[in-house]
Amino acid sequence: MSVAAFKICMLGDFGVGKTSLVARFVRSTFAPKYLTTVGVKVDSKELLSPQGTPLKFVVWDIAGRSALDALGANYLRGAAALLLVADGTREHSLSVALNLLMQSRSVLPDAAVVLAVNKLDLVERWEVAPTTLAELRRTLPVFETSALSGDGVENAFAEIAARLQP
Amino acid sequence: MTTSGLGNGADAQPADANPPAEPVLLPLLPPAPAEEEFDRLRALLFGDELRAAAAARARLAEVERLQRALPDRLLGALEATAASPRVAHALARPVAYALGAAVRENRQVVVDTLFPVIGPLIRKSIAEALRNLMADLNGAIESSFTLRGLKWRLEAWRGGVPYAQIVLKHRLAYRIDHVFLIARESGLVLRHESAPDLPALDADAIGGMLTAIGDFVGDSVGQAGGSALDSAQVGEYLVWVVQGPRVNLACFIRGVPPGGLRDLLQQRLEEIHAQLDDVRLEQAPHDAALAATWHETLQPLALVQAAGIDEGRAARQRGPSRWPLLLLLLLALAALTAFFAQRERWDERIDALRARLQAQPGFVLTGLDAEPWRKVTVRGLVDPDAESLRGILDRADLGEAKVEVAGTGYLSTDDAVVVRRVRRLLALPAGVDSSVHEGVLELKGKAPEAWIAEARQRAAWIAGVRRVAMTVVPDADPASTARAELATLADTLKALQVPFSNDATLAADGGPVVDDVVAAAKRAQTLADAAHARISFTSVGSNDEVGTDDANQRVRSERARWLADALAARGIGGGDHPIALGEDAPNNRRAAYLRLDVEASP
Numbered sequence: 001m002s003v004a005a006f007k008i009c010m011l012g013d014f015g016v017g018k019t020s021l022v023a024r025f026v027r028s029t030f031a032p033k034y035l036t037t038v039g040v041k042v043d044s045k046e047l048l049s050p051q052g053t054p055l056k057f058v059v060w061d062i063a064g065r066s067a068l069d070a071l072g073a074n075y076l077r078g079a080a081a082l083l084l085v086a087d088g089t090r091e092h093s094l095s096v097a098l099n100l101l102m103q104s105r106s107v108l109p110d111a112a113v114v115l116a117v118n119k120l121d122l123v124e125r126w127e128v129a130p131t132t133l134a135e136l137r138r139t140l141p142v143f144e145t146s147a148l149s150g151d152g153v154e155n156a157f158a159e160i161a162a163r164l165q166p
Numbered sequence: 167m168t169t170s171g172l173g174n175g176a177d178a179q180p181a182d183a184n185p186p187a188e189p190v191l192l193p194l195l196p197p198a199p200a201e202e203e204f205d206r207l208r209a210l211l212f213g214d215e216l217r218a219a220a221a222a223r224a225r226l227a228e229v230e231r232l233q234r235a236l237p238d239r240l241l242g243a244l245e246a247t248a249a250s251p252r253v254a255h256a257l258a259r260p261v262a263y264a265l266g267a268a269v270r271e272n273r274q275v276v277v278d279t280l281f282p283v284i285g286p287l288i289r290k291s292i293a294e295a296l297r298n299l300m301a302d303l304n305g306a307i308e309s310s311f312t313l314r315g316l317k318w319r320l321e322a323w324r325g326g327v328p329y330a331q332i333v334l335k336h337r338l339a340y341r342i343d344h345v346f347l348i349a350r351e352s353g354l355v356l357r358h359e360s361a362p363d364l365p366a367l368d369a370d371a372i373g374g375m376l377t378a379i380g381d382f383v384g385d386s387v388g389q390a391g392g393s394a395l396d397s398a399q400v401g402e403y404l405v406w407v408v409q410g411p412r413v414n415l416a417c418f419i420r421g422v423p424p425g426g427l428r429d430l431l432q433q434r435l436e437e438i439h440a441q442l443d444d445v446r447l448e449q450a451p452h453d454a455a456l457a458a459t460w461h462e463t464l465q466p467l468a469l470v471q472a473a474g475i476d477e478g479r480a481a482r483q484r485g486p487s488r489w490p491l492l493l494l495l496l497l498a499l500a501a502l503t504a505f506f507a508q509r510e511r512w513d514e515r516i517d518a519l520r521a522r523l524q525a526q527p528g529f530v531l532t533g534l535d536a537e538p539w540r541k542v543t544v545r546g547l548v549d550p551d552a553e554s555l556r557g558i559l560d561r562a563d564l565g566e567a568k569v570e571v572a573g574t575g576y577l578s579t580d581d582a583v584v585v586r587r588v589r590r591l592l593a594l595p596a597g598v599d600s601s602v603h604e605g606v607l608e609l610k611g612k613a614p615e616a617w618i619a620e621a622r623q624r625a626a627w628i629a630g631v632r633r634v635a636m637t638v639v640p641d642a643d644p645a646s647t648a649r650a651e652l653a654t655l656a657d658t659l660k661a662l663q664v665p666f667s668n669d670a671t672l673a674a675d676g677g678p679v680v681d682d683v684v685a686a687a688k689r690a691q692t693l694a695d696a697a698h699a700r701i702s703f704t705s706v707g708s709n710d711e712v713g714t715d716d717a718n719q720r721v722r723s724e725r726a727r728w729l730a731d732a733l734a735a736r737g738i739g740g741g742d743h744p745i746a747l748g749e750d751a752p753n754n755r756r757a758a759y760l761r762l763d764v765e766a767s768p
Contacts, residue, residue: 002451005370007352038382042353042374058354058370060378074381078352 003046005056006164008157009076011104012085013096014064017118020147021085022061025157039063040075049161057157066096068103076104081112081160088117088144091127112163113140116156120146294396294428340421342466343403346373347438348414349447353377356413356450357457361466376416380407410435412442417469427473434463512538519562528552528583530576541568548573549580551587577629579605584630591628592621598638605632612641648697649764655690656762659683663708663757670724673756680732683760687738690762694743697764703739704761705730708750722749725758733760 010018019041026045041061049055062075076082084101086094094117101113115136117128123144136142141159145152209216247253269276322329343364347357355373360366380395398405404423408415408431415435419427441456450456462468516536523531528549535543542564544555548571559569578584581602588600588607598611607625618638625634642650662683665673672680687703694701707725709718730745738760739745748761 002457004448005354005451007354007374038375038379040375040378040382042371042378044368044370044374056370058374060353060374071382071385074385075378078349078354080352 003054003056005044005058006080007060007078008057008081008083008160009060009062009079010083010085011062011068011076011097011100012064013066013087013090013093016064016085016087016090016093016097017147018064018085019061021083021116021118021145021153021156022059024147024150024153026057026059039071045157047157047161049164050158051162055161055164057160066099068100073104073107076107079108079111080164081114082108083156083160084113084115084140086115086117086128088119088126088128089122091129091132094128094132112160114156114159114163115140115142116145116152117142118145118147120144120151121148290396297425340419340423340427340470342417342419342423342469344369344372344416344418345464345466345469346376346416347460347464348373348377348416350377350410350412350414352447354448356447357460357464359461359464359466373416376405376407377414380414406431408432408435410439412439412447415464424473427469430469430473434469437463509538512536515563516542519558519564522558522562523555526552526555526558527580528578528586529555529573537567539565539567541570543570543572545572546574547576549576549578549583549587551583551590552578553586579630581605581630584628587630588625588628592624593617595641597641602631605630606635607631607633608635608637610637611639613638615640644696645698648693649699649766652690652693652697652699652701652762652764655686655693656764659686659690659760659762661759662686663755663759664729666725666728666756666758668756669721670728672728680729683729684733684736684738687733687760687762691738691743698767700765700767701743702763702765703733703743703745704748704763705733705745705758706748706750706761707758708753708755710754710756719749721756722758723747725756729758729760 010022012018022041022043026043040063042058043061044056044058046054046056060075060079062072065072068076082101082104084097086097097115104111117133119126133142133144141163143152143156143159145156147153244253265276318332319329322332325332341361343361344367345357345359346355346369348355353374353376355369358369358373376395384394394409395407396409397407402420404419404421406417406419406423406428408417408428413435415431415438417427417431438460441459442450516534519542520531520534523529523534523544523546529552530547531544532547533543533545535541535545544559548555555571559571562569581604584602584605584607585600588594588602592600594600594609595611595613595617598609598613598617601608607628609621609625613621618636618640621638622634622636625631625636662679664679664683665676667673690701705726707722707727707729709721709725711718713721726747726749730739730747733739733745745760
């Protein structure tokens with residue numbers, strides 16, 4: 001019996017740390033140069049869901065962008081979940097992430113969504129206010145992550161796994 | 167009474183909006199206008215029907231409103247349920263019928279609509295066919311012009327299998343390393359098969375990247391209408407992506423695959439789509455039956471083998487088409503053989519003609535130009551007295567070829583030609599035979615004396631005659647011959663002395679002499695006419711000198727008489743040839759003889 005595979009797309013503004021989060025989560029097959037050439041880099045990782053079911057995530061690390069163009073929309077097709085990534089030190093990146101989420105809904109109306117606010121290791125420089133995050137948590141699962149230390153990364157993906165389980 | 171109220175027409179009340187169901191008696195009222203009365207009357211008589219009609223109008227208005235809103239509602243419902251398999255299933259049949267009707271009735275519109283789709287499809291198909299053709303040609307050319315290639319071709323010919331299969335068998339021209347069955351939309355790998363002994367790889371990542379790259383290429387350089395990445399070549403690796411509506415098939419190939427492999431992959435993909443009809447894509451990897459089927463049909467070695475079998479089947483299907491080629495080759499070979507045989511026969515005829523012309527007396531062959539079956543030109547020196555070349559040329563069996571003779575005159579010293587020249591110049595009479603041997607002219611026979619005399623003068627001057635040997639005798643005429651014989655007979659008769667023993671008594675040995683005299687005389691009588699001469703006989707008696715002259719004369723007369731009588735008795739001397747009597751002087755012979763005198767007729 002093969003493991004159920006899910007396509008997970010990473011979306012976020014430039015420099016928010018999407019690739020670093022993926023690198024922390026998976027063992028990369030392809031070099032990061034694909035991000036600047038093709039605009040996407042795909043990796044996969046097998047994991048156990050919180051219920052103990054083996055899963056496979058095929059993670060599409062889509063190059064950072066502030067708006068979703070046609071190519072980006074193509075990359076989203078068939079995705080089971082979105083991992084929105086924002087940079088805690090740049091409040092604007094949070095707006096971009098939410099904007100991308102709104103745009104992706106036309107392609108992925110039913111995809112599971114998790115927001116990762118990255119660069120927890122620089123929390124002292126964060127522009128995103130805790131109240132904002134609290135407000136967001138009322139509609140989205142929000143995780144504070146650090147690709148540098150790995151904090152919150154596994155939890156974010158675990159949340160996705162949990163939401164993908166029937 | 168209701169009747170009276172109605173009668174004056176002035177007691178009607180205004181029509182009630184909700185008239186009672188039962189008729190009521192109306193009080194007498196002042197007269198009302200006629201129109202109001204009619205309305206009241208209508209309300210009284212048709213109140214129920216009017217209400218029913220009003221309700222019907224209201225329902226109709228509602229239905230019309232719903233109808234007007236139906237397209238918008240229908241569109242909304244379709245948009246809301248577009249992804250529903252039930253909706254797709256429900257719409258499949260009417261859409262198919264509608265499409266069929268549109269093709270029949272509005273073909274041009276359909277063509278115009280599909281044009282942007284058909285064009286790229288056709289171009290793609292042609293490009294694919296050309297690419298396959300070039301691949302096959304490259305593979306064939308690479309090995310066609312080598313000894314090994316010829317050996318493989320012979321093996322393919324004998325085995326009835328395609329040359330490509332033999333090449334594959336010997337060289338393993340390509341191998342399939344990986345096969346990915348990828349969901350077209352999500353890029354998730356539904357099935358991955360690899361050749362044995364290859365290291366494991368992240369199939370999902372590769373499938374995803376292939377899909378992403380396909381999307382990237384399609385969006386970057388492709389055109390609208392679903393253009394996508396079909397193949398990519400990196401070093402020795404070739405990546406083929408066969409596109410399907412729901413899933414794609416990607417193949418990682420090393421070497422140069424046969425053109426039929428892509429057809430096989432397309433066929434496999436169509437089969438997979440048929441298997442996916444009732445299965446959700448995300449469930450497909452967990453379907454054990456599908457997994458087993460895909461494992462069997464997508465294994466690299468199985469694909470290579472199937473491609474080879476397909477090539478073989480295609481070759482067998484093409485098999486009969488080889489026979490026309492073989493037949494053409496045989497026909498060409500037969501034609502060549504016939505041509506060379508005909509050419510051989512032609513050359514033989516020309517050689518034979520050349521030999522005969524070279525042997526022809528009075529002709530010196532200087533050139534013979536032959537254009538096969540078209541024209542023959544004979545050049546040479548020709549003696550006017552030589553035999554014509556026409557006979558030789560006619561016997562040469564040159565068919566319809568045109569024959570020309572370009573001759574220059576000369577005098578031949580060939581014996582055969584010299585003979586012909588002698589006959590022409592000397593006008594040989596029939597009784598003269600001529601021959602020439604090494605320049606010596608020999609003439610023999612009989613000829614008139616005048617010809618003999620002239621020929622004796624001219625023969626030595628004839629070209630080619632070195633010496634003349636003439637043994638021609640004068641040719642006498644019958645009269646002369648007869649006359650000559652008569653002269654001979656005259657001598658013979660004179661010599662035939664008929665002996666007497668005594669006086670006029672025939673000697674004992676005189677009988678045979680008389681017989682000879684009779685024969686000679688008869689011959690003379692016969693020849694007289696032929697000699698154109700008059701002949702006369704005289705019987706002459708003679709005696710010895712004993713006795714007197716008178717006695718001797720008497721004896722001579724008696725003996726002459728006796729012979730004349732004896733000859734007359736045997737038919738000599740009658741008619742035109744009477745026998746006269748004569749005497750000789752004594753000559754000491756007791757005999758008599760018959761003298762023949764010949765005189766030419768005037």
